[in-house]
Amino acid sequence: MDFLVRLLGGSQKKQAAPNNPQQRLARFRQRYNQVLQTWQKAQNLASDREALGNIRRGFQALTAILNDESRSPAPHMCLQFAAANQIYTAVSKIAATSHDEGMVRDAVAFYNALIDSEEEDFLENDVFAVSLMNFINRTVGSGSMGVGEDIEADIVELLFGIAAKIRLQPEILPVWFTTASSEPNGRLVNQKVDFAGVTQKEDFPLCYQLIDHVHHEGRIGDFARTGLLYIFESASKSMTLEAWIVNSDLPTLMATGLGALYSQLSRKLSVLHPPQNLPIILSLSDYNEMQSTAQAESFFGEDFQNHLVTFLSYLTFWQDVLEHCRSTDVRHTLIDHFQILFLQQLLYPSLLESSDADGGSSVAVLTYLRRILDALDHPELVNMILQYLLALQDYAATSPRAPRSPSAIKRRQSLILLNARDQEDDRLNPSLFNLVDLVLGSTNSRNAQTVGAALKLTTVILGKNHGYALGSLVKVMYVHHKEHYRTVGSLNVELESYLNLAIDIGGEDGVDEAYDSHLKDIQAILESHPCSLKAIALPDAAMKSQAYFDETESSVREVDPHYLLPEDPLSQSLVQLLLTFLTNDVETNLALTETIIGMGSCSQLRLEGWLSVDPADYQFEDMGPEPTNFSNESFRDMLMASRIPSWKSSATPQLLACLQQIQAQVEALRNDISDWDEHVSNRKSAFRFHEEMHEAMKMSTPQQKPRRAPSDTPTPAGSWTPQIPRHVMDNSATPSRSQSPRGRKEALAERTTPTASPAPSRFGGQTLVGSPSRGLSPLPAPQVSKRNATLFSDIDANFAGLKHSEFLKRRIRFRRPAGSQQIEVQLSKYQPPPKDDSEDVVSDDEEGNEKDDIREASLLHIITNVVILQEFVLELVALIQIRASLFREVRFA
Incomplete structure (x- = not known):
């Protein structure tokens, strides 16, 4: 006790x-x-x-x-x-x-x-x-x-x-x-x-x-x-x-x-x-x-x-x-x-x-x-x-x-x-050698890593700081007078031309789903571009956002409407890279297409000449005598704007002409290789299946949300606030389109877009632009079930010793004669590749004695690039269509 x-x-x-x-x-x-x-x-x-x-x-x-x-x-x-x-x-x-x-x-x-x-x-x-x-x-x-x-x-x-x-x-x-x-x-x-x-x-x-x-x-x-x-x-x-x-x-x-x-x-x-x-x-x-x-x-x-x-x-x-x-x-x-x-x-x-x-x-x-x-x-x-x-x-x-x-x-x-140096030492003078020289030289390099690094840097400059690139990295001509608008009839023709080109390159399988995805991505890219504020703002809205400091407002470069000069060195480098698309390495092609889309995302850059036809080159057939009476004068204007124009081959946009050359290369492959379309379709199905499995694994794996620091407050989209304190995370993984050739950034796919976005179709004639809704898709849904047995039949040949895999290892040679823009696909006549092909490399040109540009790639590699190419063309279609409505670039009346 x-x-x-x-x-x-x-x-x-x-x-x-x-x-x-x-x-x-x-x-x-x-x-x-x-x-x-x-x-x-x-x-x-x-x-x-x-x-x-x-x-x-x-x-x-x-x-x-x-x-x-x-x-x-x-x-x-x-x-x-x-x-x-x-x-x-x-x-x-x-x-x-x-x-x-x-x-x-x-x-x-x-x-x-x-x-x-x-x-x-x-x-x-x-x-x-x-x-x-x-x-x-x-x-x-x-x-x-x-x-x-x-x-x-x-x-x-x-x-x-x-x-x-x-x-x-x-x-x-x-x-x-x-x-x-x-x-x-x-x-x-x-x-x-x-x-x-x-x-x-x-x-x-x-x-x-x-x-x-x-x-x-x-x-x-x-x-x-x-x-x-x-x-x-x-x-x-x-x-x-x-x-x-x-x-x-x-x-x-x-x-x-x-x-x-x-x-x-x-x-x-x-x-x-x-x-x-x-x-x-x-x-x-x-x-x-x-x-x-x-x-x-x-x-x-x-x-x-x-x-x-x-x-x-x-x-x-x-x-x-x-x-x-x-x-x-x-x-x-x-x-x-x-x-x-x-x-x-x-x-x-x-x-x-x-x-x-x-x-x-x-x-x-x-x-x-x-x-x-x-x-x-x-x-x-x-x-x-x-x-x-x-x-x-x-x-x-x-x-x-x-x-x-x-x-x-x-x-x-x-x-x-x-920092003062002797006047004789001009070696460190940017006026003699600067970033423009480095980028242009690197895009023409034979080193794929150098080309890819230059393209990615160009994309960042064009996307975030577009005003600084004009006149330096990109040679342009500013619009000093009112230009003619493209018409809705020409828009229909151009959309159909690009869409038909995409289907001819990679087939109809999955095109509808891919195009829907690109419509959302492109709309998000255009809306977030720094040059889009003036183009999409309401007339009575403020044209300028509040700058960080008053004295820096005058140094911010305003971007005025401009054209892309045909002789622009960067554009020429991009075209040359595009011509060799099928033999380029995959990362180079992903960076190349992203740069071109980034260039076309500027609302102040006119598409005429390089992506669309200049209205001055429109040619219209004689429609016969016009009706004398219209119930409304605007009906006549709508009829005239909806006419289908034609144009000479010399007026074909530079990018479209380049893509048509690549389509000719693909057609040569299709004519020589049996079951070509089936190989391409299987490759798209493999990508689609892998992407769906990746998304399913992400959905099924519970992810713990990181704890938020007391000072980590949400910021509105488009704003910039200091990071205090925070590790800088590397989120620029390459390739920039994740595991699939479709989509550039996952964040863009989360953006919502109206379901009534019109889309062109090769089956509906000259319709679809301005239609209230797409309704039923004009393209058939992909029949994945038919290919379950052969879905991964053309997976990397390193994983199987089958005869089919050996077939995919087959090397294809592409030859461009010196001084020519035409590329010859050497197929059946080029098997197997010779050990010493120096006599094929040297041209007979007596004036410059230049060498022919000869490249090789496996069939496995080429098919993957064909899938990427089709996705890129669909991106261009989405870009032209969204720009036409968002920036009011097309005249409907």
Whole structure:
């Protein structure tokens, strides 16, 4: 019985102790005194394991008491005791001299408990700030003891919390930022400043600790970048901090840090997929025959991806800083350093030194530029990069800008002098060699990887920054007067011509479903294009969206209506690539078709001449005498607009003429190869089956939704908000159409479109344009059930030793004589391929002695490209049709 009484009594004491401030303080002081005694008795704390263990347990007990007290009602006597006796100074010294990671972790937890209590104004205490920063400098600073990444992340998270408090409470900034060189009025005294700026870590050690960790991956980099972001945001609230940043070496450290991360990326790159994980569309081709350079690093390697993600994260951090920083001087100083130290001294020289002959440097530079432009949305950075690399006129120099302070002007002059070179050295002048030269040269390369990288970069520029491409990457002629509209009759003819071409190339199987999918995709692409706002906006709607900064509005390039010049070098390169479509590698064809669709997605680019017939070339047959009376005059106009025109062969659009040549190549294959149409149909069924299985697996596999960070709020479509903090995920997997030749991005397929979208048909005559609904499909549904037994009969020959597989390995030779645009398909007369075909390669042309262009591909590869080609033609049909209605390009009356 006495035992139970003592037990109950002891339990009551333990329950009452935490709620008793006096007893809690007594325990707190006791544990603190034990920590001090153990530390003072230890001769060498770093080697005394027993003392280290006792002190760690003491730190943990102190932290637990503080956390309990913070959740208890006042008075908080332990916190008062900690503040009055400045016990954090002892904790700092003990942890810094222990050289023990566990001790450092416990000390960080103790400091967190003090800060999270939000009492006794620890963050407003000069002694607390000095003590904490001394502890951090000895722990993770230069020449420090060195700790693990998890502990370092905890320390940086602690710094991030302090920066967040400074952002919300600017009055505590002088505690953490002090400069002995400032005058009473808050202005900095002039000092000797070189191009790098003044390094004064003792003035703002918190800021320098953050800048030392912004390049890290994971939590460390995220917290450091966000904390530094808050520091730059606070500069607009403090003139002293603003002037200090302008004159300090922080902008230089940021720019050189970005350059260091870029320099870690491989100089030579291979974008070939690993053979063990090929998408099906690549496995059903000659992709395995492609070889990468031994010195080139794989784009899909884990180490490379980590370096690339870190670089892109830091690049995104730059635009986040420019967005949040409201100080004009600080923002302009950062932009100057980005331009001179990164863009002009590192990025452009890497472009200049790239070569297609060394096995991957051009691929690397083109890929990095694509990822940079794809990641950036900030108008000032995009404007600076593209104007310099494309050698465009500097519109920003003539546009009004906010005035700078004398210190900011001097800082810019120092940077300009740093970048000044002898006038004789014009090697680094973009007017002599720029991004246009690199892209055009790369699209004409014989290296498929180089061609694909150039096309993907071109697609990004045309899609996101179309105004910068006009006159530089794409040669155009602007529309200076009112042009004639295409008529609905010509639209019907053109749609039927392209659709018939698609069916002749790949058959009728699955065309209806594929076209429905492309209608949705194209509508989403057109609606999201930056040039579409003016074309689809209501007449009384605002033509401009709110810009990020007033001074950058004048530098944003407006896109006016324009034509594509027939002699445009980029267009000629695209046509030449299209002519060899059947023998191109699959990734090149996917990139090529995406570039052409991207070019045609600009609402201001007229389709006449390259995709549609110019109305000036219409020829109409004599309809006989017109009826004298019309019940309504508009009926006559509708009748005239619906007439079916014809045109001379010389007026055939360039792209249509090229596709007709490819169709002739396909027809030659069909005439020579038995069961050609069945092979093509089986290949489409294989793609369709694989896509359906992939979708079914996605639907059946439960996917856990990722937890959303507190600051991760949904953003409206089309807007740009800084990523704070967030890893930059690589979502640009290649090939860009996933596992199937249909569809470019999964996100586009989720967009809804009216079910009444009209579609042309080869069976309905000249109808369907403007019809209220399609009703029953004019194309028969695919009979998949008939082919279940032979669905994968033409899967990659590597997987089976059957005679049919050997047949699909058969090599087909395509020969284009020198100086000719016609390609000859050598079929039955070319079996087997000769070992030495040099006599076939050399032309008999006596003038130039040029070589014939001879290419080979397996039948397996060619059939896959035929399926892709049909999908591309259907995309063109959808593009012409959606543009006609969305942009009102066709006259119905």
